[in-house]
Amino acid sequence: MDIAAMTIKALELMWVFGNQTAELIITFRAFDSDARLLEAKIRDEISTGKYMKHLLFDSSSVYDSKTLFDQFDYDVQSQILVFFEQSTGVLHQALQVLTRLFGNRDSDPPKLLASSSDASSFSSASTAFTYEYPKAQQHNSPGLGPSLQVDPIPRKPSPLKRLWWSVYDKRRIESILAEFSDLNARNLRKIQLWCLGAELSVDRGGHLLRLESDPNSKALGFDLDARLQISTIEGVSGPMDSEELEVQESKVLIGDMPAIQDVLGGRYGISQWDGRPVLVEYRNYAPESPVPVMLDDRTREVIDRLAKVLHQPKETIFRMPNCLGWTSQAEQNRAALFFAIPEGSQPSPISLLDIIVSSPTTPSLGSRFTLALRLAGCISQLQLVKWVHESFRSENILFYPRVDVKHENADDRCTPHNIDLTEPWVLGFENSRPDPFFSAGRPDKCPERDVYRHPSRQQTPTQHFNKLHDIYALGVVLLEIGLWQEALSLEKGRFAKVREPLTIKKQLVKNAEKRLGAKMGNRYRDVVVRCLEGRFEVVNDTKEELKLQQAFRETVVDVLERSANNI
Structure with missing residues (x-):
């Protein structure tokens, strides 16, 4: 599996883990008003991954029918992969907390395994993760490639689980989500720097115009800075x-x-x-x-x-x-x-x-x-x-x-x-x-x-x-x-x-x-x-x-x- 495929896989897993975590949290909405807020926060954060996947991996004529990810050197690509692996790992912690709460061994989340042989040539600065999925239902990840195996969501938590959630796990989930949000924000800023500051082999004016007009770039907030940077390039009209x-x-x-x-x-x-x-x-x-x-x-x-x-x-x-x-x-x-x-x-x-x-x-x-x-x-x-x-x-x-x-x-x-x-x-x-x-x-x-x-x-x-x-x-x-x-x-x-x-x-x-x-x-x-x-x-x-x-x-x-x- 090459580095682009591993990065896409990490984005897919972020989407799946985030959605399943959100669906488990929302089961507490009947008695905890904060559950909806936590669910909305997770879905909002993981939507960043969806926009990022399209911005980085959709082919474009600007890049000679290749992708923006292809334009970065190997070091930058490696760091982007590490970013998404880190974010996915944090969400994995949240999913583990919730599946333990529901107490069904068959509903354990996918297990984080060691680096696979596919990643043997990958930089030692990074660890390429693979995941083992339990037998369960299909979970769609719109816009992120093929569906992945995830767990069925319980309909209603028992009184004991509600008590445990209120006293222990809610605070832990809030802490994990705060870490995930902070990590997401920092990683987004770094990727923005590479998108706008890296020296690419393609026409810079065309690249910036794409960042200025692409809907995924706009959703990520990259368009405003791209528009400003266009002003520094003589001969490029914005x-x-x-x-x-x-x-x-x-x-x-x-x-x-x-x-x-x-x-x-x-x-x-x-x-x-x-x-x-x-x-x-x-x-x-x-x-x-x-x-x-x-x-x-x-x-x-x-x-x-x-x-x-x-x-x-x-x-x-x-x-x-x-x-x-x-x-x-x-x-x-x-x-x-x-x-x-x-x-x-x-x-x-x-x-x-x-x-x-x-x-x-x-x-x-x-x-x-x-x-x-x-x-x-x-x-x-x-x-x-x-x-x-x-x-x-x-x-x-x-x-x-x-x-x-x-x-x-x-x-x-x-x-x-x-x-x-x-x-x-x-x-x-x-x-x-x-x-x-x-x-x-x-x-x-x-x-x-x-x-x-x-x-x-x-x-x-x-x-x-x-x-x-x-x-x-x-x-x-x-x-x-x-x-x-x-x-x-x-x-x-x-x-x-x-x-x-x-x-x-x-x-x-x-x-x-x-x-x-x-x-x-x-x-x-x-x-x-x-x-x-x-x-x-x-x-x-x-x-x-x-x-x-x-x-x-x-x-x-x-x-x-x-x-x-x-x-």
């Missing part, structure tokens, strides 16, 4: 290319409401768009010119692509507001991008930097871990769709006070008690662009910005911007969140005289290593140090930097997620 987001300046009233320069340094403003307040962010394109300069075609293309990416529907994990449109302001040599303000929010954003500097108290551990997770997730998603932020720092992370919160004075807005720190909005798109659009960067010797930059990007940049540079900036922001202290204050002269890039980095790493463990725990400390030092142990990475993206998710995003969930 739905966003037909949208016109550049508007005449007369459509909006810049300055109709007071600009919030006192809080955000004049980089943002508040305007009106169709009668509603919107946030305005400015992107300077010729800051060194004393006279007006017309927007050149290349810059116009980058800004328009950025606006279209930010306009597209996105997963919440991006933490980026919806862009309504943009306009060129030639008199100021800048473009203005207009962003929707979240419903139920006051049109007076506050930056994370202002909150850290102004708040008299440190927020709860839970809110800071969740904030850190949301920001790491944002960077991860940007990597996935092949965009770089290039200006990630705490002054560009904004929060909106809720409309139902009243403040006696302006300073009250900055307290963590009046702001939901788990709802950040990432802006600061003055340098954001598709990863393939190389940027050497302009010289900038501002300490307030340099402290967030990788050493090779400070002052006069010596490298093209890459993913590690955004990760470094994330590390600085996570350091600020953990210590609840602005990065500039970590040096007594606010880095005004300390200008050597490696010395700045050394000072940040020293503060992380010495102080973060006591405040946030060793795992958080290690995450921050890893981001600052770029220590991801990646060797022979692909052109798409797939190994770096995977390592970042596993050692940063996943670690923060587990920590946040355990608080």
Whole structure:
């Protein structure tokens, strides 16, 4: 049996085990209202396997009548198989618990056996499972191939079994299903990374267009990120290319409401768009010119692509507001991008930097871990769709006070008690662009910005911007969140005289290593140090930097997620 057949078999077993587990649970619905919820949860989770089977194993002309699974190298195929074997093994535990509860030896679930001879050539990193089925009725697995042998479902549990379920097995099943759900989610994210980030031998544009339009890809949520990634490929047209987001300046009233320069340094403003307040962010394109300069075609293309990416529907994990449109302001040599303000929010954003500097108290551990997770997730998603932020720092992370919160004075807005720190909005798109659009960067010797930059990007940049540079900036922001202290204050002269890039980095790493463990725990400390030092142990990475993206998710995003969930 080849690796594709074994993977399909694992998906079939997941479907069968999940359905039989759900049908056993539903027998308790007459006296346990949670039974229907558990049943629905299982069926919802295993439907992921059905969609995944079609996405990976349906042949397509995009792949020369082969499958998407065929396009991955053997290492990726092996890991996908392991993922589904793990999920199937967890469901097998749930089925064992329930069949023991019903106490019929003839209704034991299929037994998990050792690796078969068919899998003798399979990678030692994986164990290929086969299953032995008892003689029982046929159970259909729609969309997943041939039917498999499973057990008959009892009609009604006895009073003793109902008691045992309530006291013991229900809790165990809930724990197993929570593990299954978590495993499913993590595996789905990894497969999504391979689908969108792996270097395939087929036409990339055609592959992404398939992910954008395929109903199974849509059901898995891969279509949104595929659509965003299409924007980075020149010559490939997607739905966003037909949208016109550049508007005449007369459509909006810049300055109709007071600009919030006192809080955000004049980089943002508040305007009106169709009668509603919107946030305005400015992107300077010729800051060194004393006279007006017309927007050149290349810059116009980058800004328009950025606006279209930010306009597209996105997963919440991006933490980026919806862009309504943009306009060129030639008199100021800048473009203005207009962003929707979240419903139920006051049109007076506050930056994370202002909150850290102004708040008299440190927020709860839970809110800071969740904030850190949301920001790491944002960077991860940007990597996935092949965009770089290039200006990630705490002054560009904004929060909106809720409309139902009243403040006696302006300073009250900055307290963590009046702001939901788990709802950040990432802006600061003055340098954001598709990863393939190389940027050497302009010289900038501002300490307030340099402290967030990788050493090779400070002052006069010596490298093209890459993913590690955004990760470094994330590390600085996570350091600020953990210590609840602005990065500039970590040096007594606010880095005004300390200008050597490696010395700045050394000072940040020293503060992380010495102080973060006591405040946030060793795992958080290690995450921050890893981001600052770029220590991801990646060797022979692909052109798409797939190994770096995977390592970042596993050692940063996943670690923060587990920590946040355990608080």
